[in-house]
Amino acid sequence: MNFQWYPGHMTKAKRMMKEDIKLIDLVIELVDARIPLSSRNPDIDELGKNKARLILLNKADLASDKYNDMWAEYFQKKGFFVVKVNSKTGNGLKSINGVIQEACKEKIARDKRKGILNRPVRAMVVGIPNVGKSTFINSYAGRACAKTGNKPGVTKGKQWIKLNKNLELLDTPGILWPKFEDQLVGLRLAFIGSIKDDIINLEELAFELVKFLLASYKGTLEKRYGIDEETEPLEILNGIAESRHCRLKGNLLDTSKAAGILIDDFRSGNLGKITLEFPPVEAAETENQ
């Protein structure tokens, strides 16, 4: 799915989320593990400020294990609960129930003091388009669960998915919009495929990816395409075109096709586990150094 920019939709989505958040105890916020900050909208911090928060580093299978751990620590330091997951295979989902009970332990204790026993935690999933919300809901909820609410003849209400006796999930996720005014954020969103490719110059995007890989993931291009990484970055797309036999009429190298191959290889994980955004060094830590 790609996004289209209709400010009206964004305003409506935000208004709806504001209403939905009133109904829940816990916000499950999905971010893309390859770009954990660029793939979130910090407005959620204000919208969900009185709610427990679980951050899922989704698509963790596509990001570097080392940085996944560093990002998990980064968000934990901010007071959020964090789980690394691959919603597509279900990897990491098992630990979520326990973490949710822990994240909502104050609410559960509050209920207990009021004499309310076993009221399930109510949660909703939020995140930017394409981050994996539907995939997550489907694999987490599976097929075994029953939907509650919306009985025939009753005014349309909220649909809740009953996951177990302790947890109910709002069946429609909240959509957040990325802050893509920042150029670097926009570039990262384009790398992961969250901005329509037809409004992007793919060769320029591929060139930016080449520069990033040469600087931060040495050996990747050589391993995949047999390219000498000492080559001028501008020449690297030519090298990929050669190694993948991308030719135009007259035997000219088809760098546009090569750009597409590189971008696809990155997005599908063929280049390896690559994190594009690194955790910022927090001010307090710098002061101590």
Ligand code: GDP
């Ligand atoms: P939504 O727009 O947030 O609901 O995103 P979708 O659930 O439609 O997922 C967008 C794309 O990401 C789909 O092609 C999914 O198969 C893929 N996807 C979702 N979660 C994961 C994951 O953890 N790992 C990988 N590799 N792909 C994922």
